[in-house]
Amino acid sequence: MTDLASPRQAEANIDSLFLERWSPRSYLDQPVSAEDLQTVFEAARWAPSCYNEQPWLFLYSQEPTLRAKVAATFAPTNHIWAQHAPVAGVIFGRRRFTHNGKDNAFHAFDAGAAAFAMSLQANRLGLGTHLLGGFDPEPCYELFDVPREDYVALAAFVLGHRGAPTTLPEEYQAREQPSARKELASIAMEGRYQA
Ligand SMILES: Cc1cc2nc3c(=O)[nH]c(=O)nc-3n(C[C@H](O)[C@H](O)[C@H](O)COP(=O)(O)O)c2cc1C
Numbered sequence: 001m002t003d004l005a006s007p008r009q010a011e012a013n014i015d016s017l018f019l020e021r022w023s024p025r026s027y028l029d030q031p032v033s034a035e036d037l038q039t040v041f042e043a044a045r046w047a048p049s050c051y052n053e054q055p056w057l058f059l060y061s062q063e064p065t066l067r068a069k070v071a072a073t074f075a076p077t078n079h080i081w082a083q084h085a086p087v088a089g090v091i092f093g094r095r096r097f098t099h100n101g102k103d104n105a106f107h108a109f110d111a112g113a114a115a116f117a118m119s120l121q122a123n124r125l126g127l128g129t130h131l132l133g134g135f136d137p138e139p140c141y142e143l144f145d146v147p148r149e150d151y152v153a154l155a156a157f158v159l160g161h162r163g164a165p166t167t168l169p170e171e172y173q174a175r176e177q178p179s180a181r182k183e184l185a186s187i188a189m190e191g192r193y194q195a
Helices: 016-022 034-045 064-071 076-084 106-123 137-144
Strands: 056-061 087-094 127-132 151-161
Touching: 016 034, 016 106, 034 056, 034 106, 034 127, 056 064, 056 106, 056 151, 064 087, 076 127, 076 151, 087 106, 087 137, 106 127, 106 151, 137 151
Parallel strands: none
Antiparallel strands: 056 087, 087 151, 127 151
């Protein structure tokens, strides 16, 4: 088992869900239930967004043919492990606000919040998620029939029951553990910025 405690020491008293979520690369060859899928995307639904636009769109598949096509968009270093996750998907952001048609500069910010909610909820269910910026967005519009004039393919993701690190290629096995963080004082400051 991975030792969750070691690289993840909180500097303040936070809920354990923040420390327990991490991005695994090893997944079991076991489907995710429809109920669990509903639950993780329901959590995403409650994320905050500018004007409550909810500009996120999570499109995914665990049907082998479409899933393999999504995985084929992954960068080779991601494909090597992420192709084995039972669910593969893409998060899109809606380019313009519905209420006035103006560009929504915050769509990616909001979709990121929704993705984090999804990840936390998945972890609570004993599932793992991994976001992937290393993917080719271009084929994703056609794969999922998404109008590119309305949406941007922001990031891919995989989801599934966590597997054993030993199922990964050797170079990924050592990385299969929760990562550390910068110091709290370097990311949040009261008053003026201090380098
Ligand atoms: C927008 C975004 C893109 C990412 N892209 C990749 C990726 O292409 N490949 C990868 O292995 N991890 C990717 N990650 C995962 C990060 O490397 C990971 O979240 C980070 O190292 C912190 O580790 P943790 O999530 O396990 O806490 C991405 C994460 C985010 C939020």
